[in-house]
Amino acid sequence: MIENSLTGKVVLITGAARRIGAELARCLHAEGATVAIHYRESVVEAEQLQLDLNAKRANSCLLLQADLLKTSDLSALVHSLIEQTQRLDILINNASNFYPTPLASINAQQWDDLMGVNLKAPLFLSQAALPYLQQHHGVIINMTDVHGLRPLAEFSVYCAAKAGLIMLTQVLARELGPQIRVNGIAPGAILWPEQAVSTAQGTEILAKTALERMGRPEDIAKTVLFLVRDAPYITGQVIAVDGGRLLNH
Secondary structure: OOOOOOOOOEEEEOOOOOHHHHHHHHHHHHOOOEEEEEEOOOHHHHHHHHHHHHHHOOOOEEEEEOOOOOHHHHHHHHHHHHHHHOOOOEEEEOOOOOOOOOHHHOOHHHHHHHHHHHHHHHHHHHHHHHHHHHHOOOEEEEEOOHHHOOOOOOOHHHHHHHHHHHHHHHHHHHHHOOOOEEEEEEEOOOOOOOOOOOHHHHHHHHHOOOOOOOOOHHHHHHHHHHHHHOOOOOOOOEEEEOOOHHHOO
16 A cells, blocks of 8 residues: 555545535545445435446445434444444545525524534534544544635524534544544635526625636545645644635625
């Protein structure tokens, strides 16, 4: 095994059937890792990704279905993975929900959903994975958001959840070192939300970035690869992959 290779290592990625999560799976798989793809409802996309990756390397990708809001099921999710792979080296808390919650209409279900997926699930999944990550000096990567650092009007619950995830990243890095490194990535304009974004809105958003263009899922994947493979002395950091969006106040 070459130095810094991911060969022989096992990665669990939540929300990995589609979009950025799927790109993370492809990237880390290409570097030699066995990839566990978690999904909730995107079974068709998850199965197709598994077929694609296993065609490249047999038995190198497995699927795990779970509703991350059901905290009591997270230990079973991890145990199912361990039964199949006997180890876990990298946990990437990528799954996320994103939608507006104007103050006048926020309800408790929206709070529970956005806080649950974006903050509660990463915490309790990290707890479930802890003993296995400790065995192999593992890594946790939390997918945060530039809007955990800069407010987005009418998205108060989402922004609060992502801000909480940034603090969770720092607290866990302090608590779990030296055995486990914990870092975060804060994407900017990488993919437009699945809710419609008008041309005018897109233009306005990109005008606020220093690079004045969208990023790509590959930009996130390469940053994840750097943090898990090439950054043994980095922990407790949140890297903004945002084209300079945070420079604009």
